[in-house]
Amino acid sequence: MPDCFALRGNVCFASEKRELMTFPRTYVICEDGLCRGVCPELPREYAGIPIEDYGDCLIIPGMVDLHIHAPQFTYRSMGMDCELMEWLRRYAFPEEARYKDLDYAARAYGLFAGKMSSSATTRAVIFGTVHRDATILLMDLMESTGLISFVGKVNMDRNAPDELREESADASAFDTFGFINEANRRGYLRTKPILTPRFIPSCSDALLNELSEVRRAYDLPVQSHLSENPDEVRMVMRLMPDAAFYGDGYDRFGLFGREARTVMAHCIYSTDAEIERIRQNSVWVAHCPNSNMNLASGIAPVRRYLREGIRVGLGSDVAGGQTESMFRAVTDAIQVSKLYWRYVDEKAKPLTFPESFALATRSGGSFFGRVGSFEDGFEFDAVVLDDSVLPVSRPLTLAERLERAFYLGLDQHGIRAKYVRGLAVDRDFGSHHSSSSL
């Protein structure tokens, strides 16, 4: 008898066409971690299975965060007046250097994992630091949260402060092998390694070449940054003059889609040729609107990406992004698309709420397989939202309630339960793990 149960509540998810599907007071069935669809009454074959009735709550697929820096969580929402280089120098690099110390890493990553577990996120693609052991520790913690994630040990062998720059391409690759071997040895059920060259400015050709071999040896996925900032793009073209465009710099080393499952964060200043390569190579774009505002990077042409059939998900990009909240990412994506329409391209219709909701669920979820919907056969990730604390003066539709829950950030205090691949997540993980002084 397979492990089977049903939730009952007001079920909402996005269709493949990015339309909002709403089902009042409906069952959604989970069998062995997979969704068996929604139905107003339980079919006979499921008679007698355990039912968790969430009353008038909203039940939605879990949020998928395609881009987040775990070691930057501790200083999220700070230093936002700095420009990018000053921000890296004053905040990002000094903080990342602290993770050499495993005691610090345990404390800080414990806070991060705690917040991940209490958030609406069920899947995440995560940057660690260059430190092998601290990144393994991060994987241990993420595994304990019950979330499903890819976690990467960062590679950088140039253009980084001494305490974070790896000694050589060879040393970086050696540590990466060690990281992957250790991760595999631990036999995580939910946590997988991902290759993580930070970005081309901090990775020499020799290092990218080494990583290309690591990738092939282990068939690993890849995450990195792409075309976030005009200065960065110019720097890449200086550093790699033979590359046709920034993304070609990854592609020349087999680190840009095709057989390598790849997600690239930002893609704001991608040229036509780069966009075409992203499409051809089936690279996922992690759109990070909050970070792109905070760092004054700009606004990615998401409408164009969708029109061209490119795979787009959303990323919180903590701590360029101020918060891990994916509800915030959903509404930020809509808001910046409206400014993009107003100031950059009046033909680029702003994103709607159902579209942005789709990006954060099934569209980003596709990086993990069949994830982000309650259609039959999807992995069963669910978040239960209790919006009864929000006042109403007249009856609301489910679509209105869902939109309001996102715009008012109900993920901060209104989550009642969370399921990942059919398992209920202990959302109090953080309080068990963080030390009393925190």
Next chain:
Amino acid sequence: MPDCFALRGNVCFASEKRELMTFPRTYVICEDGLCRGVCPELPREYAGIPIEDYGDCLIIPGMVDLHIHAPQFTYRSMGMDCELMEWLRRYAFPEEARYKDLDYAARAYGLFAGKMSSSATTRAVIFGTVHRDATILLMDLMESTGLISFVGKVNMDRNAPDELREESADASAFDTFGFINEANRRGYLRTKPILTPRFIPSCSDALLNELSEVRRAYDLPVQSHLSENPDEVRMVMRLMPDAAFYGDGYDRFGLFGREARTVMAHCIYSTDAEIERIRQNSVWVAHCPNSNMNLASGIAPVRRYLREGIRVGLGSDVAGGQTESMFRAVTDAIQVSKLYWRYVDEKAKPLTFPESFALATRSGGSFFGRVGSFEDGFEFDAVVLDDSVLPVSRPLTLAERLERAFYLGLDQHGIRAKYVRGLAVDRDFGSHHSSSSL
């Protein structure tokens, strides 16, 4: 013996130059509703006064919301995919029409007043509806919250749906006299009427002329909308072809600064001549960045306004703005200023956190007098923030803690106490007032 007490905590406020002043573990003294400055130790003349010690909490001036629509609170964060005209037709107008029914108004305004009392806002400039009695009811409720506010009965005699359009300029003026007389009769301590022509598209010249007489008769302040949207600006120039620019349309009727204390929301598309008139007439600009994103209006040139010495405050503009949170307004103002720098004018340096914090406190506060600082002689409005729920992995400066509190929206769940003109506000107002079904 005057009514005197002190708070103790980590005191932060903005200087006149919009720099952040931070005072760890300091007293801030209140005497008869006025601030008597901050001091590390109590001076002898205040020995023995009651002290409220808030430990490691942050103590900041209350937030000043220069533009909010009370009747739109009930549908905030909904219908955000609509364009402006559809949004007005589907949400704003039908909802505002409901306030003819005083039972509905009591319920809905009770929710609004409850949220105002629990928020970080201590002062607000508020739109009601065209309905005289419902707007008086709103004033009754606002008076009970302990906040200090200006509340306006809206005027509109054209370009509005039948159920909201007033019969004639004369009828609108008559009702406005009635509204003001009733408000004055009730002898509120904290709640004052303000003239509120909705905007020129919905006010005939005859109506503006009537309002100009009402204004002079009662020496009332004025609130309205200005240059929010290119279509709106074009419509105004068609409706009032003799006006030199949109704002001149108000100025011709004495409803645009000078002797009339005036706040105009938005000012995104103000021409050079309009900006000069705003400055000359000492009109306050209510910058509403969240609304301006949601309605795809654009981004106001706030850096220019500050450089030219124009008075700028912030507005939540519920429900074009999705939330009454002024913390959100502060960080939104920074974020949109970064996109403005990137896409509109690279000479317009983005706003910093201290600058935006200053806009939400002393700059907007100046509409109410000496409000928004803890300098000697300012009215004593204070918000006490408990950020101990936010995790830290290393010691933070007060400036970092304050910035983080704003970016993470600590006003939603981290307010410990609020004082307005020296009186502690009952932040549970809402729970006493809203009916059990809500």
